[in-house]
Amino acid sequence: MSDARFIVIGGGVVGAAISYGLARLGHPVTMIDGADDAFRASRANFGLVWVQSKGLGKPDYAAWSRRSAALYEDFRAELEDESGVDCAYHRPGGVTLALSDDELEEQVAILGQIRGEAPAGEFEFEVVERAQLDNMLPGLGPEVVGATYSAHDGETNSLFLLHALHGAFQRRGGAYVQGHHVTGIEAAAGGGYAVSTADGTVHTGDRVVVAAGLGNQELAARVGLEVPVRPVQGQVIVTERADPLLSMPTLNVKQTREGTFMLGASQAEVDYDITTDAAVLKRIAARNLRAFPFLSDLRVVRSWAGLRVMTPDGFPIYDQSPSHPGIFIATGHSGVTTAAAHAYVLADYFSKGEIGAELAGLSSARFHVQA
Amino acid sequence: MFRRRAAPAATVTVRLDGEAVAAAAGDSVAAVLLAAGADYRRHGVGGAARAPFCMIGNCHDCLVEVDGVANRQGCLVTVAEGMRIRRMRGKPVLAT
Numbered sequence: 001m002s003d004a005r006f007i008v009i010g011g012g013v014v015g016a017a018i019s020y021g022l023a024r025l026g027h028p029v030t031m032i033d034g035a036d037d038a039f040r041a042s043r044a045n046f047g048l049v050w051v052q053s054k055g056l057g058k059p060d061y062a063a064w065s066r067r068s069a070a071l072y073e074d075f076r077a078e079l080e081d082e083s084g085v086d087c088a089y090h091r092p093g094g095v096t097l098a099l100s101d102d103e104l105e106e107q108v109a110i111l112g113q114i115r116g117e118a119p120a121g122e123f124e125f126e127v128v129e130r131a132q133l134d135n136m137l138p139g140l141g142p143e144v145v146g147a148t149y150s151a152h153d154g155e156t157n158s159l160f161l162l163h164a165l166h167g168a169f170q171r172r173g174g175a176y177v178q179g180h181h182v183t184g185i186e187a188a189a190g191g192g193y194a195v196s197t198a199d200g201t202v203h204t205g206d207r208v209v210v211a212a213g214l215g216n217q218e219l220a221a222r223v224g225l226e227v228p229v230r231p232v233q234g235q236v237i238v239t240e241r242a243d244p245l246l247s248m249p250t251l252n253v254k255q256t257r258e259g260t261f262m263l264g265a266s267q268a269e270v271d272y273d274i275t276t277d278a279a280v281l282k283r284i285a286a287r288n289l290r291a292f293p294f295l296s297d298l299r300v301v302r303s304w305a306g307l308r309v310m311t312p313d314g315f316p317i318y319d320q321s322p323s324h325p326g327i328f329i330a331t332g333h334s335g336v337t338t339a340a341a342h343a344y345v346l347a348d349y350f351s352k353g354e355i356g357a358e359l360a361g362l363s364s365a366r367f368h369v370q371a
Numbered sequence: 372m373f374r375r376r377a378a379p380a381a382t383v384t385v386r387l388d389g390e391a392v393a394a395a396a397g398d399s400v401a402a403v404l405l406a407a408g409a410d411y412r413r414h415g416v417g418g419a420a421r422a423p424f425c426m427i428g429n430c431h432d433c434l435v436e437v438d439g440v441a442n443r444q445g446c447l448v449t450v451a452e453g454m455r456i457r458r459m460r461g462k463p464v465l466a467t
Contacts, residue, residue: 139467240442241415243464258416259462294467299442 002026007195010211012042014335016165021347023172030175044306049337051152059117060361061315068341075340083167087160088257092248094153099143107148125150139294155249207326213309216331224323231307233270237263239298263288274305319364373405385454394450401433401445415462
């Protein structure tokens with residue numbers, strides 16, 4: 001029923017993509033966003049739309065990432081049409097550089113296994129020798145031995161993406177409520193659900209989507225879902241602008257359309273800490289200078305830390321509450337890559353009231369203790 | 372647009388886009404460019420004409436190439452004899 005009223009908790013790239021998708025199907029939607037100082041992976045991430053290394057041992061997730069990447073160009077065009085914001089998505093393919101033969105061997109083994117787990121012909125990658133790589137990327141350092149390349153990969157500007165989603169959502173008539181901390185979800189007296197916020201406001205709807213990033217664990221527990229998410233910190237360095245050199249993203253270095261270079265990536269379990277750390281930034285810079293020595297001519301203009309929303313196995317969780325039917329959960333890392341699938345496919349499942357079988361392997365049941 | 376209020380006590384010669392230009396000792400690079408006339412620089416994104424606002428190191432609109440290093444803040448660099456100054460027309464091109 002496209003007249004079902006949805007309350008979406010979370011206004012990051014996951015919540016906004018789902019909200020936009022639901023509004024696009026004709027649902028009345030209220031998207032409740034947190035305060036400006038909430039931990040926001042959407043505003044800290046690297047902006048890759050990345051497939052090649054995703055879903056090892058979890059072919060459903062690998063397929064989901066590919067499906068989203070395949071939808072992305074239409075998604076970008078539609079968002080630009082509706083919001084006037086160009087999110088700078090393009091899909092030239094992407095490379096993961098190897099700085100040693102061992103690294104290359106390990107990458108090739110992982111991608112080979114992902115290919116083996118996928119239906120024939122659905123995931124392809126190439127092993128690129130150094131000589132060939134020099135024709136694809138300029139200025140590589142002497143330690144770069146080769147790379148893996150996948151045509152599925154691309155990049156976007158994730159800040160523009162978030163802005164475009166919010167604009168398109170509101171243009172479709174969606175209601176956006178900002179600066180509210182959700183404190184309760186309960187069955188409403190007349191049917192449906194009541195979502196209350198810290199300032200005492202109550203929003204009622206027929207269905208609820210919980211897409212509050214690191215806030216999901218607590219909210220999901222209230223409706224009988226186990227959603228174990230934890231913060232994994234990543235730090236990013238941005239340089240001053242230079243003329244375009246990199247025509248495609250690499251896993252840890254990309255050049256934005258405006259000319260800055262973004263350098264990543266670190267992973268640290270430091271709880272809710274978004275302070276940068278000189279030792280970590282130094283490691284990020286050192287590693288990426290080995291890949292692209294010319295970066296040493298550029299000054300750093302910014303660095304930051306953000307918190308990934310990580311599940312125990314690293315894959316997202318999509319589920320419906322067994323005790324509260326009509327309450328859905330969507331959470332996990334890689335909300336930028338999966339945004340097109342969230343808007344076009346997941347929103348359709350939520351609209352129909354049932355999550356499709358393609359996502360069965362991503363329900364929270366996989367974390368239940370085995371009896 | 373700008374003119375000096377008094378003749379400089381001492382001068383140095385710099386190269387501005389390859390041409391010899393006399394500057395007052397103690398001038399900032401930004402002041403030399405402003406004294407040399409319009410068209411200070413073009414922005415790296417979009418190519419709009421830009422010039423310094425603040426002259427005290429805050430606005431970053433005085434960016435200029437000095438002795439081969441792009442994006443220096445011209446208002447914070449003091450001229451020196453023989454300094455090579457180039458107006459920036461867009462983003463710097465990196466040597467790979």
